[in-house]
Amino acid sequence: MAGEPTSASADELDRPEPGCCSVGHDLSVDAAAADVDTLAALGNDTRYEALRLIADADSAVCVCELEPALGVSQGAVSQALSRLFSAGLVNRRKDGRWRYYTATPRARRLLDVLDETRNADA
Amino acid sequence: MAGEPTSASADELDRPEPGCCSVGHDLSVDAAAADVDTLAALGNDTRYEALRLIADADSAVCVCELEPALGVSQGAVSQALSRLFSAGLVNRRKDGRWRYYTATPRARRLLDVLDETRNADA
DNA sequence: TTCTAATATTAGATGCTACTAATATAATAG
DNA sequence: CTATTATATTAGTAGCATCTAATATTAGAA
Numbered sequence: 293m294a295g296e297p298t299s300a301s302a303d304e305l306d307r308p309e310p311g312c313c314s315v316g317h318d319l320s321v322d323a324a325a326a327d328v329d330t331l332a333a334l335g336n337d338t339r340y341e342a343l344r345l346i347a348d349a350d351s352a353v354c355v356c357e358l359e360p361a362l363g364v365s366q367g368a369v370s371q372a373l374s375r376l377f378s379a380g381l382v383n384r385r386k387d388g389r390w391r392y393y394t395a396t397p398r399a400r401r402l403l404d405v406l407d408e409t410r411n412a413d414a
Numbered sequence: 415m416a417g418e419p420t421s422a423s424a425d426e427l428d429r430p431e432p433g434c435c436s437v438g439h440d441l442s443v444d445a446a447a448a449d450v451d452t453l454a455a456l457g458n459d460t461r462y463e464a465l466r467l468i469a470d471a472d473s474a475v476c477v478c479e480l481e482p483a484l485g486v487s488q489g490a491v492s493q494a495l496s497r498l499f500s501a502g503l504v505n506r507r508k509d510g511r512w513r514y515y516t517a518t519p520r521a522r523r524l525l526d527v528l529d530e531t532r533n534a535d536a
Numbered sequence: 537t538t539c540t541a542a543t544a545t546t547a548g549a550t551g552c553t554a555c556t557a558a559t560a561t562a563a564t565a566g
Numbered sequence: 567c568t569a570t571t572a573t574a575t576t577a578g579t580a581g582c583a584t585c586t587a588a589t590a591t592t593a594g595a596a
Contacts, residue, residue, distance in 0.1 A: 315479050317463075317470040327528050328462045335454030336584080340446060341439075348439040355543060357437050365586055370544055372584095389542045389593050398531040405527050406449050409520040458554075477573060487556055492574055494554090511563050511572045 333379035334402065338364055339372045343381055343395060347403055352385065352392035455501035456524065460484055461494045465503055465517060469525055474507065474514035 319327075334340055341362055346353045359369050373393060376382045381399040385392045395403075441449075456462055463484055468475045481491045495515060498504045503521040507514045517525075 315467045315471050315475055315483055317466040319466060323532060324462060324466070325459075326532070328457055328459055330457075330528070331453050331462065332457030332583095335450055335452075335457040337447075337450055338584080340450045340453065344439040344441060344446070345437045349437050353437055356541095361437055364584090366543075367545080367587080368585055374544080386592095391543065398527075401527045401531055402524070405520075405523045406452070409523055410445060410448070454553095460554080478571095486554090488573075489557075489575080490555055492572095496574080508562095513573065 330379045330381065330398075330402075333375050333381060336372075338362055338368060339376055342369070342372050343376055343399055344403065346382060346393050347395035347400055352394050354390040354392050356390070358393075452501045452503065452520075455497050455503060458494075460486055460490065461498055464491070464494050465498055465521055466525070468504060468515050469517035469522055474516050476512040476514050478512070480515075 334343065342358055345358060345361055355366075355369055355373065358373075359366055362369055362372070364372075373382065373384070373391075376393075376399075377384055380396060381402075382393045382395055385394075456465065464480055467480060467483055477488075477491055477495065480495075481488055484491055484494070486494075495504065495506070495513075498515075498521075499506055503518055503524075504515045505518055507516075
């Protein structure tokens with residue numbers, strides 16, 4: 293593990309190479325952590341299904357409608373929705389005893405890209 | 415856990431409701447599972463960072479360049495790349511002793527959406 | 537108030553994930 | 567051939583994630 297194909301002569305490389313010849317990106321640590329959190333939130337069957345159901349519904353969806361469709365306990369559904377909310381993928385509105393959920397624009401765009409790129413990718 | 419706010423009279427509901435009054439989406443089980451796998455692949459610091467580095471690089475990137483940038487063992491980098499490959503997020507090309515990785519269009523589009531929707535979302 | 541329904545929270549178990557370390561494979565150089 | 571380099575694979579493990587079950591909260595109805 294050393295050699296970097298197109299790099300310098302592979303000799304006298306004690307200093308950590310001031311920045312040359314190495315990959316890097318310009319995203320802030322916080323932004324990256326937030327993205328990872330968002331993606332991990334969606335990378336779970338229960339939460340992904342919940343978000344699809346919410347995004348595909350004609351109107352806002354309450355927890356009681358999701359529970360039978362998801363096939364896990366009520367507590368698990370509530371936890372899943374909380375996680376989606378923390379990740380900025382759903383909005384929620386309280387109305388009487390019910391909580392209504394809708395998908396955020398960010399969530400919709402992510403789902404759209406997944407749909408658009410599902411097949412015929414390189 | 416029953417009641418469905420806008421539903422029917424909440425009586426005589428023994429049959430499983432032929433489809434009415436419940437949420438649903440039209441994605442195949444396989445497609446959903448593949449999406450979840452893709453998202454879970456990206457929902458990890460090491461793999462997300464690796465993909466960012468690959469996508470932001472001017473040319474294809476070899477494993478030896480990623481290892482120092484990611485700060486985990488060589489085996490862990492290899493595992494991360496394998497997972498990204500299985501998820502369809504990177505392509506790889508063998509050249510001599512090196513393996514060069516590039517991001518797939520799907521990966522680029524997902525990263526773009528994350529960038530575009532990072533702030534000012536509802 | 538009490539009762540019931542809808543949702544949230546907590547505790548605990550179980551399973552999965554992602555790492556390190558060691559080893560294996562593949563390719564080139566000598 | 568042997569030695570070295572680049573990457574992959576495997577085994578084992580520590581920690582994390584997700585579920586269920588039970589309990590708590592909140593809101594409306596009676």
